[in-house]
Amino acid sequence: MSRFSLRPPPRRPRLDDAVPMINVAFLLLIFFLLAARIVPPAPIEVALPEAVAGDPASPGAVLFVGPDGSLGYGAAQGEAALAAIVKDSGGETLTLRVDRAFDAARLAALLARLDAAGVGPVSLSVIPVP
Secondary structure (H helix, E strand, C coil): CCCCCCCCCCCCCCCCCCHHHHHHHHHHHHHHHHHCCCCCCCCCCCCCCEEECCCCCCCCEEEEECCCCCEEECCEECHHHHHHHHHHCCCCCEEEEECCCCCHHHHHHHHHHHHHCCCCCEEECCEEEC
16 A cells, blocks of 8 residues: 555635726726816916905916916916917917916016907906905
8 A cells, every 4th residue: 555645635715806896996096087187287386366256267278477477388488488378379268377476566567468469358366265
């Protein structure tokens, strides 16, 4: 007789199948990515002024004005941003997001430049105060 016996290999414990749960997680991730409104980052950080609530502005082109007067539109900065906004305006409402520290006299000068370039109408973005 032989000392070796032929036994079946030991069974490994069966693990729960996690593939369906992973599939559901990825489907939810894709759904939320498609359903979310993805907004490009602002080219300049601005702290908006406060005002009494009024009619909301219609979405359109947005020109950012920093506290030091720096201009930003999309990827364009400075005078290139102003030239790009003049090119892209096409008669739709331009929204200005001006920092609250920006001087009002300089804002009036900027509005005069935009008007001379044929950009308009213009709305100013503010934080509503109750």
